[in-house]
Amino acid sequence: MRKLMRSIKGFPSNTLVLALVCFFWIPSLSQQPTTFTSITPGGVWPADDGKHIDCHAGNIIYSAQSKRYYWFGEHRGSPGGVACYSSADLYNWKNEGLAMQKGAIAVLERPKVAYNTTTKKYVLWFHYDNGGYGLAHLGVASSDSVRGPYTLVDHFLPNGHQSRDMGMYCDDNGKVYIIYAADPTNVTIRIVELTSDYLNVTTNDVDIQAHCEGPGMLKINGVYYLITSKCSGWTPNQATYYTATSVTGPFTSKGDPCVGDTNHTTFNSQPCNIFQIPGYSNGFMYMGDRWNGVGSANSQYVFLPITITSTGAMQIKWAASWTPSSVFTPSSVKEKNVYDFKQAVFGNAVNRTVLRAFDLLGRSLSLNYPRDPHNYSNRLSNPMRSFP
Ligand code: GAL
Numbered sequence: 001m002r003k004l005m006r007s008i009k010g011f012p013s014n015t016l017v018l019a020l021v022c023f024f025w026i027p028s029l030s031q032q033p034t035t036f037t038s039i040t041p042g043g044v045w046p047a048d049d050g051k052h053i054d055c056h057a058g059n060i061i062y063s064a065q066s067k068r069y070y071w072f073g074e075h076r077g078s079p080g081g082v083a084c085y086s087s088a089d090l091y092n093w094k095n096e097g098l099a100m101q102k103g104a105i106a107v108l109e110r111p112k113v114a115y116n117t118t119t120k121k122y123v124l125w126f127h128y129d130n131g132g133y134g135l136a137h138l139g140v141a142s143s144d145s146v147r148g149p150y151t152l153v154d155h156f157l158p159n160g161h162q163s164r165d166m167g168m169y170c171d172d173n174g175k176v177y178i179i180y181a182a183d184p185t186n187v188t189i190r191i192v193e194l195t196s197d198y199l200n201v202t203t204n205d206v207d208i209q210a211h212c213e214g215p216g217m218l219k220i221n222g223v224y225y226l227i228t229s230k231c232s233g234w235t236p237n238q239a240t241y242y243t244a245t246s247v248t249g250p251f252t253s254k255g256d257p258c259v260g261d262t263n264h265t266t267f268n269s270q271p272c273n274i275f276q277i278p279g280y281s282n283g284f285m286y287m288g289d290r291w292n293g294v295g296s297a298n299s300q301y302v303f304l305p306i307t308i309t310s311t312g313a314m315q316i317k318w319a320a321s322w323t324p325s326s327v328f329t330p331s332s333v334k335e336k337n338v339y340d341f342k343q344a345v346f347g348n349a350v351n352r353t354v355l356r357a358f359d360l361l362g363r364s365l366s367l368n369y370p371r372d373p374h375n376y377s378n379r380l381s382n383p384m385r386s387f388p
Pocket of ligand 1: 231234
């Protein structure tokens with residue numbers, strides 16, 4: 001090295017060392033995990049690779065085994081396909097790479113994944129189309145691993161109907177439904193129940209009297225809430241929500257759920273899913289895409305808390321920065337926190353045993369619980385200080 005530096009005539013050696021350090025150090029810094037402590041809708045949201053998350057119009061599932069969230073969505077950069085990111089806290093995401101390559105599929109949009117506990121397969125449904133959106137098929141793929149690779153199983157018109165924008169709803173009884181913008185050209189919304197292996201559609205396929213695109217659903221106290229957008233391409237419009245006492249409707253329109261959305265554009269976003277955050281009672285998160293009129297890889301995410309008021313109204317309010325614990329009431333906090341704490345912080349059997357013994361000595365970790373079960377640094381502070 002010294003020889004090399006001496007040979008570069010007139011170049012100060014300190015400067016060269018600094019340049020080399022920067023060359024090797026700065027790229028490795030960009031691979032560092034991020035340190036976000038909240039969800040900040042609408043901004044640039046880098047993952048651990050230092051790049052803005054490219055995972056649009058998808059859904060999130062939570063693995064109780066690995067205690068991680070897996071977020072799937074359209075990877076609109078090249079090569080295209082279905083992106084997979086994972087996170088322990090919903091704020092900081094690791095790019096897990098493409099779960100499925102788009103390959104020869106001209107349009108692969110709105111991917112959604114469900115896990116089948118009987119077959120132990122991850123099943124991916126999406127809008128499968130040709131370049132002119134004239135095919136209007138549902139596509140289905142599956143994988144033995146959450147991160148993929150997912151292999152295409154089939155694509156078709158569900159029960160003979162067109163299907164473009166689609167969402168997925170997983171009911172508590174294990175049944176999974178695809179909610180799809182149907183015929184004629186996105187005018188109706190239908191819901192179809194999947195077979196028990198989630199790999200095909202059944203004939204339980206109903207026009208639920210709703211319109212038009214971007215469907216997402218939740219259930220609370222036996223009432224199903226459906227949110228949709230109107231049909232205006234990559235330009236945002238005013239959302240509508242509907243309610244019904246059966247998943248197959250009929251649904252009744254209840255108007256715009258957004259409060260304080262002065263431009264009536266769903267806070268400049270289009271819905272794609274509603275995610276129920278585990279560990280909270282009724283911790284529903286609106287997931288929307290801010291396409292900015294073009295639908296590029298750089299499109300942003302508008303993730304906001306959903307509230308169902310005491311009179312049963314759905315409300316979505318803007319929050320520039322929020323955490324689930326600042327909005328929702330934790331449920332089963334004790335078990336969940338202890339389990340997550342061990343998993344996330346120690347991650348090996350030796351330390352887990354030590355922590356369990358520490359617990360048995362009578363020191364109640366619950367005394368020190370912070371409110372946010374997803375904030376590991378916060379959760380660490382007190383128990384670690386008293387750790388022997
Ligand atoms: C939107 C739809 C998107 C995409 C886009 C194409 O209306 O929600 O998923 O299909 O049109 O222009």
